Amino acid sequence: MASVDTPTPSEPVTGAVADGEVPLEVAASAPVLATTLGGYLRAWLKRMRSGESGVLPVVGGLIILTVIFQTQSSVFLSAGNITNLLIQGSTFVVLGMAEVWLLVLGEIDLSVGYVSAIGAAITAIMIGPPHPLPLWFAMPVGVVVTGAVGALWGTLVIRLRLPSFVVTLAGLLGGEGVLIWLVNGNGTGGTIRIENNVFLDLTSGNLSLAAGWIVTIAAVVVFGGLIFLRDRSRRRSGLVAAPLVVTLAKIVGLAAAGVALVLVCNTNRGELVTLQGIPYAVVIVIALVVLTSFMLDRTRFGRYLYAIGANAEAARRSGVSLGWNRLWAFVLTGVTAGIGGMLYAARLGSVSNNVDGGTLVLYAVAAAVIGGASLFGGRGKMVHALLGGIVIATIYNGMGLIGLAADYQYMITALVLLAAVTVDALARRGRTTS
Amino acid sequence: MTVVAEGRPGGAPAAEGAPLLQLRGISKSFGAVQALVHVDLDVPAGQVTALVGDNGAGKSTLIKTISGIWAPTSGEIRWCGEPVSIRSPREADDLGIATVYQDLALCDNLDIVQNMYLGHEILSKRLLDENRMELTAKQTLADLSVTTVQSVRQPVGSLSGGQRQSVAVARAVMRDAKLVIMDEPTAALGVSQTAQVLDLIKRLAERGIAVIVISHNLSDVFAVADRLAVLYLGRLVDSGPITDYDTQRAVELITTGAANGNGAPTNGRGHHPGTGE
Ligand SMILES: Nc1ncnc2c1ncn2[C@@H]1O[C@H](COP(=O)(O)OP(=O)(O)O)[C@@H](O)[C@H]1O
Numbered sequence: 278m279a280s281v282d283t284p285t286p287s288e289p290v291t292g293a294v295a296d297g298e299v300p301l302e303v304a305a306s307a308p309v310l311a312t313t314l315g316g317y318l319r320a321w322l323k324r325m326r327s328g329e330s331g332v333l334p335v336v337g338g339l340i341i342l343t344v345i346f347q348t349q350s351s352v353f354l355s356a357g358n359i360t361n362l363l364i365q366g367s368t369f370v371v372l373g374m375a376e377v378w379l380l381v382l383g384e385i386d387l388s389v390g391y392v393s394a395i396g397a398a399i400t401a402i403m404i405g406p407p408h409p410l411p412l413w414f415a416m417p418v419g420v421v422v423t424g425a426v427g428a429l430w431g432t433l434v435i436r437l438r439l440p441s442f443v444v445t446l447a448g449l450l451g452g453e454g455v456l457i458w459l460v461n462g463n464g465t466g467g468t469i470r471i472e473n474n475v476f477l478d479l480t481s482g483n484l485s486l487a488a489g490w491i492v493t494i495a496a497v498v499v500f501g502g503l504i505f506l507r508d509r510s511r512r513r514s515g516l517v518a519a520p521l522v523v524t525l526a527k528i529v530g531l532a533a534a535g536v537a538l539v540l541v542c543n544t545n546r547g548e549l550v551t552l553q554g555i556p557y558a559v560v561i562v563i564a565l566v567v568l569t570s571f572m573l574d575r576t577r578f579g580r581y582l583y584a585i586g587a588n589a590e591a592a593r594r595s596g597v598s599l600g601w602n603r604l605w606a607f608v609l610t611g612v613t614a615g616i617g618g619m620l621y622a623a624r625l626g627s628v629s630n631n632v633d634g635g636t637l638v639l640y641a642v643a644a645a646v647i648g649g650a651s652l653f654g655g656r657g658k659m660v661h662a663l664l665g666g667i668v669i670a671t672i673y674n675g676m677g678l679i680g681l682a683a684d685y686q687y688m689i690t691a692l693v694l695l696a697a698v699t700v701d702a703l704a705r706r707g708r709t710t711s
Numbered sequence: 712m713t714v715v716a717e718g719r720p721g722g723a724p725a726a727e728g729a730p731l732l733q734l735r736g737i738s739k740s741f742g743a744v745q746a747l748v749h750v751d752l753d754v755p756a757g758q759v760t761a762l763v764g765d766n767g768a769g770k771s772t773l774i775k776t777i778s779g780i781w782a783p784t785s786g787e788i789r790w791c792g793e794p795v796s797i798r799s800p801r802e803a804d805d806l807g808i809a810t811v812y813q814d815l816a817l818c819d820n821l822d823i824v825q826n827m828y829l830g831h832e833i834l835s836k837r838l839l840d841e842n843r844m845e846l847t848a849k850q851t852l853a854d855l856s857v858t859t860v861q862s863v864r865q866p867v868g869s870l871s872g873g874q875r876q877s878v879a880v881a882r883a884v885m886r887d888a889k890l891v892i893m894d895e896p897t898a899a900l901g902v903s904q905t906a907q908v909l910d911l912i913k914r915l916a917e918r919g920i921a922v923i924v925i926s927h928n929l930s931d932v933f934a935v936a937d938r939l940a941v942l943y944l945g946r947l948v949d950s951g952p953i954t955d956y957d958t959q960r961a962v963e964l965i966t967t968g969a970a971n972g973n974g975a976p977t978n979g980r981g982h983h984p985g986t987g988e
């Protein structure tokens with residue numbers, strides 16, 4: 278922009294630039310390394326070792342868990358069970374995503390369990406008797422309410438400089454109270470039953486077989502195309518891009534995952550009636566992961582969340598508004614939690630006054646952290662919550678299959694969580710000493 | 712010195728000979744503490760002005776009034792000969808004043824490009840235009856002959872102290888800065904990295920940028936500066952071309968506020984506009 282390359286005559290020695298035709302390459306000598314497959318792998322290995330292990334630990338953990346459960350119960354990897362697991366996992370994943378907005382900032386929301394249930398309860402009351410309101414109205418209202426609760430927490434944290442941990446701990450306690458009050462006030466005993474079939478279909482409805490294929494193929498074409506175009510435009514601009522093989526491998530991997538999902542979900546998993554197709558819940562979760570990842574990775578807002586989480590003072594001096602960006606993160610946590618609450622209520626078919634919002638939020642945080650988000654701020658992606666949520670659902674589901682009850686389930690989840698934070702801590706150490 | 716950045720409408724007054732930045736009678740008090748007392752200082756373009764002084768002399772306070780963090784209690788700041796008021800870091804930024812703070816203010820989790828553009832991201836269709844940012848960032852680093860970083864996409868947390876300093880400077884330069892202020896740029900660095908940063912400072916001046924460097928290290932100061940300004944208990948006790956000083960005289964000025972030895976110190980108000988070399 279400014280001062281485009283005008284080497285002054287008095288330019289000091291720095292031979293590399295003086296005789297180089299392309300000073301561009303001088304700034305980064307890595308390109309040569311990474312344009313070949315071998316170089317790419319080496320760069321990748323180096324990153325691993327310096328603590329940027331990415332999603333590798335959680336994927337490895339998932340494979341180990343799968344092997345264990347499959348050897349203990351042959352139905353674990355059946356199409357029906359995998360689909361079931363994905364539906365169970367949808368709540369953990371979405372609540373984990375709600376946490377990611379704040380974990381990136383180095384904040385936390387302990388209230389998402391109850392707040393999500395409150396949103397669902399409000400929607401359930403609105404679509405229930407005596408005067409059922411339309412779903413298209415009631416669902417957004419529930420989500421707006423949870424978003425508003427997030428805004429309230431955010432305002433308290435930002436304006437009064439209270440720790441989010443404490444504000445949302447109050448929210449956890451108060452939220453349980455509000456939930457009981459809402460449910461009991463509905464006059465239907467301890468639960469609000471949901472009769473609206475469209476709402477219940479959030480988790481029990483499926484795409485038709487053909488629709489499953491069409492949606493998946495469309496998604497693979499679009500995202501594969503985007504990956505390809507992005508890498509190509511980097512190469513065209515003379516920037517370091519992954520070797521073509523790697524780009525193609527990514528696309529093939531994406532396509533394979535898509536086909537596997539369709540094949541698994543399109544298998545008939547019903548016993549008396551036919552039950553097949555990709556559950557809406559899975560489609561909703563994937564769409565949500567894509568949308569929110571896009572916000573984090575490709576927008577200024579997302580960039581600022583990472584910056585604030587790592588060094589708020591640096592962000593402030595760069596002209597980033599700390600207040601607004603943090604407030605929006607709190608709002609998005611509330612909104613995402615609201616959506617998670619809808620999935621939760623749809624799966625149970627009701628909202629009860631004894632929802633365990635405490636355990637739910639711990640699972641949510643655990644999902645994000647197991648996936649690779651950091652509790653120390655500055656690091657976390659939506660896909661972390663996706664993978665971590667699937668890990669938790671795997672434990673939950675696998676334990677159930679082999680007949681181990683809640684006691685073991687909690688203990689194993691605790692171990693996995695400990696393993697995950699250990700990886701996180703080791704990774705941090707790796708980074709700082711490198 | 713070649714002024715590299717072209718097409719700058721505000722460049723005219725500087726050509727008439729007024730130093731880029733002139734401080735006239737700048738005072739700043741924090742309650743009872745008089746941190747700055749009637750400071751006059753000229754900072755010409757294309758030269759490195761070293762600001763020295765003991766701890767608590769008011770160096771940081773002085774650069775903070777220039778970079779819009781504190782408003783001076785009294786006094787006038789002239790920019791290209793025109794009186795200006797700098798009320799916020801944004802306004803300093805808009806004038807072309809970039810400050811590289813001692814703690815650098817970088818985000819370790821973001822890569823070099825992301826740090827260089829933090830707060831000033833290039834967007835296309837409301838989304839981050841990563842390719843354009845990366846190209847420009849690389850170009851800026853290459854222009855400054857910053858050759859030691861492996862990839863501009865590596866997180867800043869993985870860089871050495873000298874590299875971090877280079878990124879912070881490049882970030883300032885990229886925004887078309889006319890004045891770059893650096894607070895203790897070499898304090899945390901080893902020998903070779905210090906050399907690297909001093910080199911970079913010289914290159915900034917060669918590009919026609921005015922540089923103010925705060926430093927405690929007199930050998931660094933004599934290695935890099937064109938001009939020296941000495942603060943003592945909030946007063947600017949002396950300033951002038953570096954050739955007027957030697958280490959002994961500088962040390963005396965820093966520690967006692969006066970030079971007893973030979974040479975006629977231009978005590979107090981320093982010099983008049985245009986008294987460059
Ligand atoms: N924010 C502030 N509030 C009160 N006093 C301050 C503040 N900043 C600096 N001072 C005082 O102003 C004087 C000069 O400080 P400073 O500019 O930091 O010195 P230096 O950078 O030269 O070491 C010191 O006496 C310091 O205590």
Ligand SMILES: [Mg+2]
Nearest residue numbers: 767770771772
């Ligand atoms: Mg200081």
